[in-house]
Amino acid sequence: MSGPGRNPARPHPEGHPVGGSIMASRVTVRTVLEYKEQGRPVVMVTAYDYPFARLADAAGVDMILVGDSLGNVVLGYPATVFVTLDEMVHHTRAARRGVERALLVADMPFLTFHLSVDDALRAAGRLVQEGGAEAVKLEGAGRVLEVVHRLTGAGIPVVGHLGLLPQRVHALGGYRVQGRDEAEARQLLDDAVALEQAGAFALVLEMVPRELAAAISRRLRIPTIGIGAGPDCDGQVLVLHDLLGLTQGRVPRFARRYAELGQIALEALQRYAADVRARAFPTDEHSYHMAAGEAGSRAGDAAGAPAGPGGSRSPAPAGPAGEAPWGGRPAGDASSGDAPADAPYGDR
Ligand SMILES: Nc1nc(=O)c2c([nH]1)NC[C@@H]1CN(c3ccc(C(=O)N[C@@H](CCC(=O)O)C(=O)O)cc3)CN21
Numbered sequence: 001m002s003g004p005g006r007n008p009a010r011p012h013p014e015g016h017p018v019g020g021s022i023m024a025s026r027v028t029v030r031t032v033l034e035y036k037e038q039g040r041p042v043v044m045v046t047a048y049d050y051p052f053a054r055l056a057d058a059a060g061v062d063m064i065l066v067g068d069s070l071g072n073v074v075l076g077y078p079a080t081v082f083v084t085l086d087e088m089v090h091h092t093r094a095a096r097r098g099v100e101r102a103l104l105v106a107d108m109p110f111l112t113f114h115l116s117v118d119d120a121l122r123a124a125g126r127l128v129q130e131g132g133a134e135a136v137k138l139e140g141a142g143r144v145l146e147v148v149h150r151l152t153g154a155g156i157p158v159v160g161h162l163g164l165l166p167q168r169v170h171a172l173g174g175y176r177v178q179g180r181d182e183a184e185a186r187q188l189l190d191d192a193v194a195l196e197q198a199g200a201f202a203l204v205l206e207m208v209p210r211e212l213a214a215a216i217s218r219r220l221r222i223p224t225i226g227i228g229a230g231p232d233c234d235g236q237v238l239v240l241h242d243l244l245g246l247t248q249g250r251v252p253r254f255a256r257r258y259a260e261l262g263q264i265a266l267e268a269l270q271r272y273a274a275d276v277r278a279r280a281f282p283t284d285e286h287s288y289h290m291a292a293g294e295a296g297s298r299a300g301d302a303a304g305a306p307a308g309p310g311g312s313r314s315p316a317p318a319g320p321a322g323e324a325p326w327g328g329r330p331a332g333d334a335s336s337g338d339a340p341a342d343a344p345y346g347d348r
């Protein structure tokens, strides 16, 4: 199966005559490592579909994560352990089509990297080949280290993930801060070093004390990307739906809401429903008319609505309403084919 690749209809703007624009060139594994050397923060956010991946990319986010938080915020599951590899591939493919500049990373879902190293390679291979991911992210260390080593050896860049590991929620007994005591903190630091040595090029730190995250960040050559891990990490990641105010139910305390899109969407839908019930939508502006001179043309004018953009094409020897041969349905119909079909890889 061939992967979707970069959007062929929209060549990325690398090599723009103005040159040198940071936003213009594609983010790679090397870029992310250079950011750490330059002391420049890495910006990461999740996205799970074409429109939001496209918005995140347009905003200049460096890394886009198709996280298995997909399960919670998009699919309505109670935890990430229900997310399947097929679902991750499907959503990674969708996000892929919206991304030009950012580095696209996909989460390896629950149990796809624990059965055997071969199984893990096959699963990651699907995210890369079918989904178009440029890197994969795996939770944990320990026995996962060998998988990280084999994946990087096979040319699949790996992002590590330590601290709160949501795929272990049943074992952890909830979503809580990790590494608060000395022994746990030491273990996390050792795991971080081991992941770097195994070949990971970045490391997500989730819900760990900021002091520990700072120490790990100082210790590693690869960038740490924090979520609930304080401001001293080399980068930050948030779940898109938390950031935009689209999450149903409780949002973790570590997330900042930059918009209330859920509220905006709710109000828009309520206005739409009210308009339909009041027959205030659609109007003639949203309607189509018969060809000029045909029986029943301008049937929609019966109520005296002003002609919209579509109306100008069929000026008005209006027959009385209700004369249409099919029994007086208002002019226009959804299958009229006027709307441009969406190109498979977007229209710009
Ligand atoms: N919407 C969403 N945002 C996330 O950041 C996120 C997900 N979903 N799903 C996958 C994992 C799970 N994560 C979670 C889930 C819950 C808490 C949470 O309830 N935190 C509480 C503190 C709980 C405690 O300390 O006992 C908080 O108020 O931050 C934190 C991270 C992070 N990830």
Ligand SMILES: CC(C)C(=O)C(=O)O
Pocket: 046, 065, 066, 067, 068, 069, 070, 107, 204, 206, 227, 237, 238, 239
């Ligand atoms: C919270 C981030 C790091 C993640 O793993 C996800 O979104 O699934």
Ligand SMILES: [Mg+2]
Pocket: 067, 068, 069, 080, 107, 166
């Ligand atoms: Mg995840």
